[in-house]
Amino acid sequence: MPELPEVQAVVHGLVEDGIECARIRSVTVRRASSVNPQLAEEFSAACKGRTIVSAERRAKNIMLHLSRDRVLRVHLRMTGDLRIGTGEENPPFVRVEWQLSAGHVLRFVDSRNLGHLQVRSEADMAKTLGHLGIEPLSRAFTAARLADLAHNSRLPAKLFLMDQTKVVGLGNIYAAEVLFRAGVAPTRAMNALEADEIARLHHAIRQVLRGAVQSVYKAYRTPAGYRNHRDDFSRMVYGRAGEPCQACGSSIDRIRQAGRSTYFCSSCQR
């Protein structure tokens, strides 16, 4: 469920709550399949006694760098969340719990159980993440770089944007919003786009993601956490099938691409 801005907000929240330098005293794996194919026992043993040195986001993964060459990777998938608490709370759907120093508790909650965690050495983790594409908010992500990637792909634009081996961080919502802002139809083959369309896409990707990051940061300190900003962030097309386009007034369309809903304005997006 969370895309780049939401994962970024989770990491930001963890750092604000002092996760860096916290020591893991013990671990409780309440649902073994969340750490599959590692055994719950080895997962716990790998965490226990280590210090969480730093937290960062890579694509939609949360990377917790531990002491003595271990990295804990958390992927939230659709419904996962990772938050620090006092130990007093009793949230539903807790799958893994880490007892930290200073009495804090780190919890991985995930109602649908699609999320996934693993602990690896830095080198092994680098291999695991090797297939990931470019970070859209990095300096390396230029219009020329996007044009390069686009040139080699016949994917429809929306599927290209959601393909994590090309550009990371965009999911179903932001891909739709980016395409609307760029004025590009989601069905267009990526290698058929003109240079100016690529330039508009490049600009829209950065603008939409940067705006969303700010928006989610603000909404994060609520019970709903990263989920809450859906009320705050102004979506132009996502979830608005049948409603008038904010730009031209014609009805927003909904189609299906790769089994998922795509929302767009067929008059603004060509």
Next chain:
DNA sequence: AGTCACCTGATT
């Protein structure tokens, strides 16, 4: 390149 499986809660 498209479909399905992974799971379960919320909504229609």
Next chain:
DNA sequence: AATCAGGTGACT
């Protein structure tokens, strides 16, 4: 009861 969900990897 049926459909949908902001993700991803495996499979046909």
